[in-house]
Amino acid sequence: MFIRTVELDEATGEIAELYKAEKKAMGCVMQATQCWSARPDVIIPIENLLDQIRDGFSLGLLNFRLITFVVAGDVPSSYCSHVYFRSLSSMLGRDQALAIRQDYRNAGLTGQQVEMLAYAKQITRNASQITQADIERLRNVGLTDVNIADVALAASFRNFMSRYFDAVGATVEEDFLDDDPEVREMMAVGRK
Template identity: 70%
Template structure:
């Protein structure tokens, strides 16, 4: 990490409560959480918004995480690529997660998921190029306006988070790094 942040032993108040929740659920405090404490007043609102988007995601947790992996690849963000590859591997299996990372269009996903990920990818690459025709194509595969708004929120928020993590030097924790050094290198899309 490039910045000085609040260590778990130093945490007080709201930061300590957030750290304690993460310690209880994960056994440690992730750099993705700790890095916000260079501005401790920002940690709680960011955490709240992340949980609100993820927990209320109209297409379910799996699709939220698929969007996150694809967006992270194109930001590019090594941190989020490592973390979400590992998380998705636990949900859909390592081989399918690797297929999604390499080319989601040929990873055995549904047509709706492919359209969802193409939209998330375009948001990450250049959202200014999205047109009414793109939205109509999403509706044609059965996505509602709520779904489309959720995809845009998830991809856009991931762009924000991933860019911040890289800007302050957050590094993926060892437990998120794949055991295969070639896969690990492939996921290190941001040069870390």
């Protein structure tokens, strides 16, 4: 980490409670969480916003994670690619998660998921180029305006989060790194 953050043994109040809950759930306090503690006034609102977007995501947790994983590849964020490869592998299987990284359009996803991910990638690459025709394409595969807004929120939030993690030097925890060196290299889309 490039900046000073609150360590687990230094944490008090709400930060201590957040750290304690994450350590219990994950076995550690992730650098992705810890890096926000440099601004103790925003760590809880940021975590709450993530929970609200993810837990209320109208297309379900799998699609939230698909968006996060695909967007992380374009940001590019090695940290988020490694972490979300692990979570998608547990949900879909390792082979399909690898196929999604290589080419989500030909990875056995539904047509709706492919269009959803194409939109998320557009947001990451250049949201100013999105047109009404792009939105109509999403509606044509059955996405509602709430779904479209949720995809935009998830993609935009991942851009914000991933760019912040890199800007302050968060590094992926060893537990999230794949055992296969080739897969590690594939997920190392940004900082090595």
